[in-house]
Amino acid sequence: MSSVEHYDTIVLGAGTSGLAAGAALKKAGKNYIILDSKKEIGRPVRSTGAVSLEWVKRINMPTASEIVSSEIRRIKFTTDLGRSVKLKYPNPVGIVYNFEKYEKYLATKFAGNLNIQLETKVLDIGKNTVSTEKGDFSADSFIVALGPQSRFGKKLDKQNVLVAYEEIRKAPKRDDFDMILWFSDMAPGGYFWDFANDDDTRKIGVCYYPDSSKKPKDVLDAFTKKFPELEGPMIETMAHQIPLARPADVVTEENRAYVGDMVNAVLNTTAGGLQGAFWSGTEAGNAAAMNDLSRYQAKWDQEIKPWLLRHHNIHRFMHKNGARSINRLMLYSKFMSGKKKQKIFGGL
């Protein structure tokens, strides 16, 4: 008789959402395992790693100095039609994670060493079993955290996804802004970014609606060649998809909970998905630990989905008429108090 390893819960995927779910299960003392096909936690790098400190604190994401590559105090939103909004704060309002260190920290230090099996590709998910390239596993419940491109999730159509591409370039720290977002018709639906990384490198990237006639690298190069300060030798590059659809209505199905990019837990305004991935993963892990996935669905309905939906609706407005829409919003901001401006633009 072949023996199949049995767990209370199996987490499929060891990105932010799967690691957050694993941490919740470990804290609750459950018998769980996290399976992932990749070779190393934190690689390939999936994210710029910028997050809002207000949300990081609210949902208890890690802030250890060893995983933070820079802090954000000065932000500029700008369009190539000539308008901009500048926000400066006395204290950091955001941080940029060193993504590899951040995910390794989640896997080892955040809740202690998590039970993870790498190089294990999931082939099929059944009622109580999961088949992988390394054999079958069984569990009472599953948390599915397989990211945006998984065939186990809904296919992302062209209107509901952004292509994202980033280069870490050798370039000195700016002395004006830690984070710049440029809204431009060269990046419809998204924006170009320039984020502080460490003292002599910056993260420069672009996200936009998919366009098969353009290569992401060419889109980024065409834009950055207008700004000599953005030029510099490329050290590392990454590309992936970012879901842009409405947050899912249903995030549980019998003994399965879906989390992170799989259920569009992304703030569409800035295409930031780490907070939604971490929050949904944690709540799904907590619910699985209590053998009651309906608690996750309830948390999603009451708190997580409304937060995502607000950003989803703002995004549609922001990009209705390309860069002109956000340009107009910036024009109105001239008549706003500093506090209101911070609330509206800082809340993106």
Ligand SMILES: Cc1cc2nc3c(=O)[nH]c(=O)nc-3n(C[C@H](O)[C@H](O)[C@H](O)COP(=O)(O)OP(=O)(O)OC[C@H]3O[C@@H](n4cnc5c(N)ncnc54)[C@H](O)[C@@H]3O)c2cc1C
């Ligand atoms: C270029 C870029 C920049 C970004 N910048 C930011 C940012 O600054 N701030 C922010 O908040 N968000 C950012 N995001 C979004 C953020 O990175 C994602 O929303 C987040 O990583 C999603 O986490 P996840 O756990 O849902 O999925 P993932 O991190 O994609 O994890 C899914 C995991 O599942 C594994 N997997 C997939 N299929 C299988 C299989 N069949 N078997 C086993 N394992 C499998 C993968 O190996 C992976 O480890 C960015 C995204 C991109 C592409």
